Amino acid sequence: xxxxxxxxxxxxxxxxxxxxxxxxxxxxxxxxxxxxxxxxxxxxxxxxxxxxxxxxxxxxxxxxxxxxxxxxxxxxxxxxxxxxxxxxxxxxxxxxxxxxxxxxxxxxxxxxxxxxxxxxxxxxxxxxxxxxxxxxxxxxxxxxxxxxxxxxxxxxxxxxxxxxxxxxxxxxxxxxxxxxxxxxxxxxxxxxxxxxxxxxxxxxxxxxxxxxxxxxxxxxxxxxxxxxxxxxxxxxxxxxxxxxxxxxxxxxxxxxxxxxxxxxxxxxxxxxxxxxxxxxxxxxxxxxxxxxxxxxxxxxxxxxxxxxxxxxxxxxxxxxxxxxxxxxxx
Numbered sequence: 001x002x003x004x005x006x007x008x009x010x011x012x013x014x015x016x017x018x019x020x021x022x023x024x025x026x027x028x029x030x031x032x033x034x035x036x037x038x039x040x041x042x043x044x045x046x047x048x049x050x051x052x053x054x055x056x057x058x059x060x061x062x063x064x065x066x067x068x069x070x071x072x073x074x075x076x077x078x079x080x081x082x083x084x085x086x087x088x089x090x091x092x093x094x095x096x097x098x099x100x101x102x103x104x105x106x107x108x109x110x111x112x113x114x115x116x117x118x119x120x121x122x123x124x125x126x127x128x129x130x131x132x133x134x135x136x137x138x139x140x141x142x143x144x145x146x147x148x149x150x151x152x153x154x155x156x157x158x159x160x161x162x163x164x165x166x167x168x169x170x171x172x173x174x175x176x177x178x179x180x181x182x183x184x185x186x187x188x189x190x191x192x193x194x195x196x197x198x199x200x201x202x203x204x205x206x207x208x209x210x211x212x213x214x215x216x217x218x219x220x221x222x223x224x225x226x227x228x229x230x231x232x233x234x235x236x237x238x239x240x241x242x243x244x245x246x247x248x249x250x251x252x253x254x255x256x257x258x259x260x261x262x263x264x265x266x267x268x269x270x271x272x273x274x275x276x277x278x279x280x281x282x283x284x285x286x287x288x289x290x291x292x293x294x295x296x297x298x299x300x301x302x303x304x305x306x307x308x309x310x311x312x313x314x315x316x317x318x319x320x321x322x323x324x325x326x327x328x329x330x
Contacts, residue, residue, distance in 0.1 A: 006200025
């Protein structure tokens with residue numbers, strides 16, 4: 001697979017990464033066989049994926065352990081990104097945000113053990129902590145980089161000014177935020193800021209939490225353990241209203257001999273050479289489909305057609321419930 005570079009520090013990764021969160025949480029009942037998920041991650045490596053995304057909060061903790069075990073045979077061949085920024089009680093329950101410098105160091109040590117690595121390739125602040133100046137956060141990660149425990153610093157869901165302030169203290173290699181054809185907020189300020197500063201962009205939920213694949217419609221039922229059950233954009237009425245975007249993708253896909261998911265991912269890849277989407281999946285066939293997006297070419301005329309068509313489509317519904325939206329730095 002084609003390689004791309006995130007940031008100015010030479011972090012080279014596959015053009016498409018693999019988001020591993022869903023292997024442990026968020027999208028309905030967890031897969032019963034852990035070995036199946038390990039096999040899936042290793043299959044991704046065999047098919048050219050070198051960029052894997054996890055976080056201590058996924059599970060919590062078990063997703064890092066899963067990724068660490070799965071990628072143990074490939075040390076030096078892959079890039080693993082993980083995240084800090086949450087606090088937990090003694091029972092492992094999330095209790096809020098925490099990016100205190102001493103806590104960041106503790107998280108790094110724990111993540112190193114779970115991931116079975118000597119250094120964390122890319123260490124993101126998962127959410128901006130309003131109680132800790134971003135300069136202190138950047139400084140703490142900078143100390144970890146100098147100590148050899150971390151290689152690159154990243155931010156997630158941070159606003160333009162926060163990115164600038166952090167970057168002035170410790171160069172930011174990548175920003176991870178939600179971005180897709182139905183979540184285009186980063187285009188106004190974030191993407192120009194990243195271009196100016198030489199920071200890479202890693203879109204999460206590049207397939208709109210599955211909606212852009214065309215496999216979800218107004219009749220789809222979500223279980224209580226599926227986060228989409230509580231997301232405004234996924235109410236039955238909003239799914240019906242948003243179907244126009246899925247129909248557009250299906251039409252374009254038919255003309256390209258591709259799938260809707262591949263068009264959605266190819267659109268992101270065509271936006272900038274420093275954009276690296278991280279679609280997630282639990283299924284080998286979906287992994288193969290997603291990876292195939294790297295071979296789909298969208299011409300300038302294709303991109304102009306998509307742009308013109310999407311201007312006529314209003315995406316309905318908030319991307320998060322209000323309490324989750326307040327945790328972003330946007």
